[in-house]
Amino acid sequence: MKEQDLTIHNPTGLHARPAKVFVNTAKQYKSDIRVQHGSKKANAKSLISMLTLGVECGSEIRLIVDGADEEEALAALVTAVADGLGEDHHAPEETAVPSTAPANGQQAVPSPTAVLPANVIKGIPAAPGIAIGPIYHLQHEEITIDETFRGASVEEEALQKALDRARGQLVTLHKQMVQSTSASEAAIFEVHQEILEDPDLLDAVLERIHKQQSAARAWQVTIDARAKAMAALNDPLLAGRAADIQDVGYRVLRLLMGGDEQQVSLPDHPIILVAADLSPSDTASLDRGKILGFCTAAGGPTAHSAIIARALSLPAVVSAGTAVLDIANLTPVILNGSDGTLTINPDAAAVAQAQAQQQSWQAAMSRAAATAGEPAITQDDHRVEVVANIGGLKDAQKAATAGAEGVGLLRTEFLFLERTEAPTELEQFEVYRDVVQALNGQPVIVRTLDIGGDKPLPYISVPPEANPFLGERGIRLCLNRPELLRQQLRAILRAAAFGPLRIMFPMVADLSEWRAARAMVAEIQAELGAPDVEVGIMIEVPSAALMADVFAQEVDFFSIGTNDLTQYTLAMDRMHPSLAGKSDGLHPAVLRLIARTVEAAHAHGKWVGVCGELGADPQAVPILVGLGVDELSVSVPSIPSVKAQIRGLTLTAAQTTAQEALACGTAVQVREMMPTAVS
Numbered sequence: 001m002k003e004q005d006l007t008i009h010n011p012t013g014l015h016a017r018p019a020k021v022f023v024n025t026a027k028q029y030k031s032d033i034r035v036q037h038g039s040k041k042a043n044a045k046s047l048i049s050m051l052t053l054g055v056e057c058g059s060e061i062r063l064i065v066d067g068a069d070e071e072e073a074l075a076a077l078v079t080a081v082a083d084g085l086g087e088d089h090h091a092p093e094e095t096a097v098p099s100t101a102p103a104n105g106q107q108a109v110p111s112p113t114a115v116l117p118a119n120v121i122k123g124i125p126a127a128p129g130i131a132i133g134p135i136y137h138l139q140h141e142e143i144t145i146d147e148t149f150r151g152a153s154v155e156e157e158a159l160q161k162a163l164d165r166a167r168g169q170l171v172t173l174h175k176q177m178v179q180s181t182s183a184s185e186a187a188i189f190e191v192h193q194e195i196l197e198d199p200d201l202l203d204a205v206l207e208r209i210h211k212q213q214s215a216a217r218a219w220q221v222t223i224d225a226r227a228k229a230m231a232a233l234n235d236p237l238l239a240g241r242a243a244d245i246q247d248v249g250y251r252v253l254r255l256l257m258g259g260d261e262q263q264v265s266l267p268d269h270p271i272i273l274v275a276a277d278l279s280p281s282d283t284a285s286l287d288r289g290k291i292l293g294f295c296t297a298a299g300g301p302t303a304h305s306a307i308i309a310r311a312l313s314l315p316a317v318v319s320a321g322t323a324v325l326d327i328a329n330l331t332p333v334i335l336n337g338s339d340g341t342l343t344i345n346p347d348a349a350a351v352a353q354a355q356a357q358q359q360s361w362q363a364a365m366s367r368a369a370a371t372a373g374e375p376a377i378t379q380d381d382h383r384v385e386v387v388a389n390i391g392g393l394k395d396a397q398k399a400a401t402a403g404a405e406g407v408g409l410l411r412t413e414f415l416f417l418e419r420t421e422a423p424t425e426l427e428q429f430e431v432y433r434d435v436v437q438a439l440n441g442q443p444v445i446v447r448t449l450d451i452g453g454d455k456p457l458p459y460i461s462v463p464p465e466a467n468p469f470l471g472e473r474g475i476r477l478c479l480n481r482p483e484l485l486r487q488q489l490r491a492i493l494r495a496a497a498f499g500p501l502r503i504m505f506p507m508v509a510d511l512s513e514w515r516a517a518r519a520m521v522a523e524i525q526a527e528l529g530a531p532d533v534e535v536g537i538m539i540e541v542p543s544a545a546l547m548a549d550v551f552a553q554e555v556d557f558f559s560i561g562t563n564d565l566t567q568y569t570l571a572m573d574r575m576h577p578s579l580a581g582k583s584d585g586l587h588p589a590v591l592r593l594i595a596r597t598v599e600a601a602h603a604h605g606k607w608v609g610v611c612g613e614l615g616a617d618p619q620a621v622p623i624l625v626g627l628g629v630d631e632l633s634v635s636v637p638s639i640p641s642v643k644a645q646i647r648g649l650t651l652t653a654a655q656t657t658a659q660e661a662l663a664c665g666t667a668v669q670v671r672e673m674m675p676t677a678v679s
């Protein structure tokens, strides 16, 4: 047996990430390894017991190693501790903060420029407006436990299955988070995997099963006990870890009880929702009536959760860093979706100022709403169509009453997202038909399935991709699965009998893709005897914009997807938090591609829309109008304000502005020459 005393120098002690490195090092050796801290002792291979030691910076621990490889094990652990256990001692990455004083909240800010008060966390503005209220962390429904004991081997097998599936979910979540944010933000899901494999925890659960408890009961009781023990240490950092144990516990419990889909539960009063990130299905399952706004640790302004926030008129801040996850539930905050800040425990003066801003924002919105039904005609008589981006029937009904002159983008993937299997042709037909009918004769552009990238589908397996945004996405995926596309086109073309409908293909990068998709439409039209419809493409890949003059000879229309066009032109992931500020659709490179597309289309008598988020950006509207864009397709709540803004413009001045913007060197210069948004 070998023993050695060591001092821990990690700034926040042995918290989750360094403890994970310590435990992983210990696990590589066969010897029994114990760690003593004061009167407490822990198994060095169990993350939970190591965390429960509550080792702080400067504390001494004793390593007690016993076994065949004790010397190597001790040496490896001593070296790991001396190397900082994966942390740079001078720049700790810990994100957990005391709930009332987020001292390091600004650490998580993607690119801090201004010095902010200590109670303000800065993220990225994702949907304008101001919300004042208590925060609430995304939580899920209570689960009823099955107490029936079916025999130890059955219970053990059920537990093992649930653990395996939970591990699979966590691996996927980790991968997605690495891609959408960063490896350090994603590391929490590795900690969750570690909790799942904790030997002490599993021993305790198995012991209960052998005492004739059902796997679900044994798991729940053990998790609760571990989480409570950790919370009782009264250390805000460890309280965060207790929440992690509960989170993993819930995941496994849900699987044990045969559930899978996440169920979100909210209190019975309005709240500002806080979450690590919101998947499109999370966002879709929320009770919108109770949410004043939301703030996510990860995500970017063109991520689909942010798009949904704008569609719901919810102020939203994204990419605020994991510090927001450690603010205590129900803490009062001001969420400013226009400047991207979250003010924790604001004083009376800050609340009064926010209320005043909220009122003037609402007044401007109601002025615009009063004239929403009128067309958007510039002072010198140039009309721009303003249509809606929608995700389904509910949005279609709202669009019809919010002044939309049609639908410029029906994102059909939302029909496919909240389910475990693909909707049938009939189900799809019924939705498309109802949407067309809801628009009372106004045209509806149905975009075919745009899956892949940040929108994976559980029932369509795509082999893991290193760069999903550059992988099998949109039309590529559909052409590789022609039955999926064929079924959707049949449903769309059947619905075309009920009102004016157009078809649009996403992510077209090559003429051959357009031709293959167009040919399938013609084939199905002949098969069904369906009416002729306009068929167009999205311009969201630079190759399509550069080849617009060729496409324009064949397509009926273009709609520019500035979210993706910006990401692919600037080579900046649209969900990347630290690039979000730079990934700007007003970059002159993007504007030049838009200008080129419009010119090519008009030369062939075709029209061009913009359906990316840029279309509703008040600084972009005059430029897009000046570049000759014929239609702006924006989220439903933006329709009145975009129309109001167009009515205040003249085409000639907008054209001059557009030319000036094209001549700028950077997006910052373009923004500097444009008046700032009223908020």
Ligand code: PEP
Pocket (backbone or CB within 6 Å): 409, 411, 450, 540, 560, 561, 562, 563, 564, 565, 611, 612, 613
């Ligand atoms: C776009 O890329 O601009 C677009 C409208 O499509 P989505 O955001 O659905 O990818």
Ligand code: MG
Pocket (backbone or CB within 6 Å): 506, 540, 561, 563, 564
């Ligand atoms: Mg797109």
